[in-house]
Amino acid sequence: xxxxxxxxxxxxxxxxxxxxxxxxxxxxxxxxxxxxxxxxxxxxxxxxxxxxxxxxxxxxxxxxxxxxxxxxxxxxxxxxxxxxxxxxxxxxxxxxxxxxxxxxxxxxxxxxxxxxxxxxxxxxxxxxxxxxxxxxxxxxxxxxxxxxxxxxxxxxxxxxxxxxxxxxxxxxxxxxxxxxxxxxxxxxxxxxxxxxxxxxxxxxxxxxxxxxxxxxxxxxxxxxxxxxxxxxxxxxxxxxxxxxxxxxxxxxxxxxxxxxxxxxxxxxxxxxxxxxxxxxxxxxxxxxxxxxxxxxxxxxxxxxxxxxxxxxxxxxxxxxxxxxxxxxxxxxxxxxxxxxxxxxxxxxxxxxxxxxxxxxxxxxxxxxxxxxxxxxxxxxxxxxxxxxxxxxxxxxxxxxxxxxxxxxxxxxxxxxxxxxxxxxxxxxxxxxxx
Numbered sequence: 001x002x003x004x005x006x007x008x009x010x011x012x013x014x015x016x017x018x019x020x021x022x023x024x025x026x027x028x029x030x031x032x033x034x035x036x037x038x039x040x041x042x043x044x045x046x047x048x049x050x051x052x053x054x055x056x057x058x059x060x061x062x063x064x065x066x067x068x069x070x071x072x073x074x075x076x077x078x079x080x081x082x083x084x085x086x087x088x089x090x091x092x093x094x095x096x097x098x099x100x101x102x103x104x105x106x107x108x109x110x111x112x113x114x115x116x117x118x119x120x121x122x123x124x125x126x127x128x129x130x131x132x133x134x135x136x137x138x139x140x141x142x143x144x145x146x147x148x149x150x151x152x153x154x155x156x157x158x159x160x161x162x163x164x165x166x167x168x169x170x171x172x173x174x175x176x177x178x179x180x181x182x183x184x185x186x187x188x189x190x191x192x193x194x195x196x197x198x199x200x201x202x203x204x205x206x207x208x209x210x211x212x213x214x215x216x217x218x219x220x221x222x223x224x225x226x227x228x229x230x231x232x233x234x235x236x237x238x239x240x241x242x243x244x245x246x247x248x249x250x251x252x253x254x255x256x257x258x259x260x261x262x263x264x265x266x267x268x269x270x271x272x273x274x275x276x277x278x279x280x281x282x283x284x285x286x287x288x289x290x291x292x293x294x295x296x297x298x299x300x301x302x303x304x305x306x307x308x309x310x311x312x313x314x315x316x317x318x319x320x321x322x323x324x325x326x327x328x329x330x331x332x333x334x335x336x337x338x339x340x341x342x343x344x345x346x347x348x349x350x351x352x353x354x355x356x357x358x359x360x361x362x363x364x365x366x367x368x369x370x371x372x373x374x375x376x377x378x379x380x381x382x383x384x385x386x387x388x389x390x391x392x393x394x395x396x397x398x399x400x401x402x403x404x405x406x407x408x409x410x411x412x413x414x415x416x417x418x419x420x421x422x423x424x425x426x427x428x429x430x431x432x433x434x
Contacts, residue, residue, distance in 0.1 A: 003076075003157035004074055004075065004076035004081065004155070004157045004158040004160075004161040005037055005074070005075060005076075005157075005161060006037060006038075006072055006073070006074055006092055006161050006164060006165055007031075007035025007036055007037055007072070007073045007074075007075050008031050008035060008036060008037070008038060008041065008061070008070060008071070008072060008073075009031055009032075009035045009070070009071045009072075009073055009083075010028065010031050010032040010064065010069060010070060011068070011069040011070070011071070014032055014064065014069045015029075015032070016028035016029055016032070016060065017060070020056060020060060021045075021048070021049040021053050021056060022048055022049065023044060023045040023046075023047065023048025023049035023053050024045055024049060024053050024056050024057045024060060026044070026048065027041045027044050027045050027057065028060060028064075030044075035073050035075060038092060041057060042054060042057070045057050058089070061089045062088070062089050065086060065087060065088050065089045066087055066088070068085055068087065068202055070085070070089070071083050071084060071085045072084045072085075072086075072090055072092075072165060074158070074161045074162060074165060076157070076158055076161075078131070079130070079131070080130045080131070081129075081130060081131040081133075081134065081158060081161070081162065082127055082128060082129050082130055082131070082134060082162065082165065083127070083128045083130065084125055084126065084127045084128075084165055084169055085125070085126050085202060086123065086124050086125040086126070086169060087124040087199070087200075087202075088124065090125075090165075090168040090169065091168055092164055092165070092168055093164065093167065093168065094160065094164055095147050095160070095163040095164055095167050096147070097146065097147045097148040097160075098146055098147070098148060099146065099147060100144040100145065100146055101141060101144065101145055101146070101147060101150075101163060101167075101172050102141060102142075102143070102144045102145075102172060102173040103138060103141035103142060103171065103172065103173065104120055104122065104170070104171055104172055104173045104174075104177060105173065105177060105178075105187060106120045106121055106122050106177075106185075106187055106190060106191070107119075107120050107171050108120065108187075108191065109129075109135075109138065112128070115128050115129065115130065116128075116129040116134075116135065117129060118138065118171060119201075120169070120170050120171055121190045121191045121193070121194035121195065121200060122170040122190075123169060123170035123200065124199060124200045124201065124202070125168075125169030125170060125171070126201070126202050127165070127166070127169055127171070133153070133154060134162070136153060137150065137153050137154055137162070140153060141172075147159055147160065147163050150163070180415075180416075181358070181359065181413050181415040181416035182415045184358055184359045184362040184363070184415075185358065185362065185415060186362075186366075186367075186369075188367075188370075189362075189369055189370035190415075192370050192371075193370055193403070193420070194403075196400070197400060197401065197402060197403045197419075197420075198339070198400055198401060198402040198403075198405075199402040199403065199404045199405065200404065205400065206399060206400065207399075240390075244386055244389045244390045245386070247389055248385050248386060248389045249389075250385075250395070250396040250397065251394040251395065251396055251428070251429065251432055252342060252345040252348075252396050252424065253345055253346075253394065253429045253432070254346075254348065254349050254394045254426030254427055254428070254429055255394070255426070255427045255428050255429040255430050255432070256427070257310055257427065258308040258309055258310050258349045258426060258427055259308075259309055259310065259349050259350060259393065259425065259426050259427045260309065260310045260311055260312075261309060261310070261311045261312040262311075263391065263393065263427075264304070264309065264312070264326075264350065264425075265324070266391060267384070267387055267388060267391060267393065267425065268302065268319055268321075268324070269324055270290060270387045270390075270391075271290055271291060271380070271383045271384050271387045272289060272290065272291065272302055272319065272321055272380065272383075272384075273289065273290065273321050273322075273324050274287045274288070274289055274298075274321045274322045275287075275288045275289060275290070276288040277322070282364075284297070284360075284363065284364065286298070289321065290383060291376075291379045291380045291382075291383035292376075292379045293376050293379065294361075294365075294372040294375060294376055295364060295365070295372075297360050297361055297364060298360070298376075299356045299357050299358070299360035299361045299373060299376065300354055300355065300356055300373075300376055300377065300380055300420075301318065301319070301354070301355045301356070301357060301417065302318075302319040302321075302352055302353070302354055302355075303316060303317065303318050303319070303329075303352070303353040303355060303406075303410060304316070304317040304318075304319060304326065304350055304351070304352055304353075305317075305332055305333055305336045305337055305340075305350065305351040305353065306332060306349075306350050307332055307337055307347050307348060307349055307350065307351070308349045308350075308426075309349065309350060312326075313328075314331070314332040315328045315329075315330060315331055315332050316328070316329050316330040316331065316332060316333055316336075316409060316410065317329065318410075329410065329411070330409065330410070330411070333405075333406075333409040335402075335405050335409065336351060336353065336401075336405065336406060336409055337351060339398075339401050339402060339405065339422075340398050340401070340422055340424055348424035348425070348426055349424075349425065349426030349427065350424065350425045350426060351422060351423075351424050352384070352422070352423040352424070352425060353401070353406055353419050353421075353422055354377055354380060354381075354419065354420055354421035354422065354423065355406070355410075355412070355417050355418055355419050355420060356373045356376075356377075356417065356418075356420045357416065357417045358373070358415070358416065358417065359416065361373055373420055374420065377420055377421040380421075381397045381421065381423055384423055384425070385397070388425060392428055393425060393426065393427065393428055394425070394426050394427065394428045394429060394432060395423065395424065395425050395426075396423070396424050397421070397422070397423050398421075398422035398423065398424060400422070401419050401421075401422045402419075403418040403419045403420075404418075406418055406419040407419075
């Protein structure tokens, strides 16, 4: 009887690149047909290409994982126990049999079609549970259990493979799960954050029109059948503020010359500076700013990825709303600009990445915390839109972004502070409506 093992598989239809060395290409071709362990792949590549072929094997596996084309299957004599997909190549480290294991409080077990799955907002891993014996196995992990204790439920080889796979997918509780920046998060808020941003899930993202072939969309305006209606006053559309409101629009196309540092300063001063700081005796400093913020907590921060500015060198900057100044913290991030660029338009002149310092909100609010953050983002974006329109600038809110990419670019802790909104700004293109 063969022991349970973790095999790598390629998605149907994937073919290895012809530019790869023979050993790497043959190894990938085999896992496109049948699964093999990582050790078996490495052994065959060394035999054909020497040890110099291993980096190319790892590079190819990483690239396949990023495309959701690589999966990890636990195979045993009884069939497949579980299959995991992840946007990164998994680090398959054997778990110490004596190590206490506890299912993460962020783990979510649910039905997906005709199978059960387990996933977590702590990673991009998605595990399909094929064997029904895994449900009581997981239920046992609601309290700490050593791996060698779990052999009362499943054979030792299956326990070892499952613990290795689940650990590499981030499904077990870590030492800091209830402490530090992660300790502020509850399950629902973190799932909402990770699932509504790019990167940590495998579903479609953005305008995929999932119901286009099934139903008609609801009408633009809801109509109520009533005999008791009250016609409302329609004011004259005059005055400067009315002009700003009426002319506000989104534009991804910008003009020449590019925006200036002075214009950026005016935009941020009018929209986002701190006007006052005060304390109402609850132990948390509050502030007053041009845009409304829930509970005056003002958890949002603004970072500028400067691509083209007339008198400001490109780079990644943080805006200090108290002193009204920019601090350069790194080079301009190509990854951030690429995410904010939509064909056929050129990269934006300046990308404003709106982040949240989550503990500012979670320290005070429960259940409503993440929803409040998104409302604050909307309030800030509308203020930026109106100020940009009044200044004659081009502006556009972006539908989404990858919070992991921003955290890496800015060097921040994903759970302490990361992106929750994106907004592009630049000089107005010639011919753009006034």
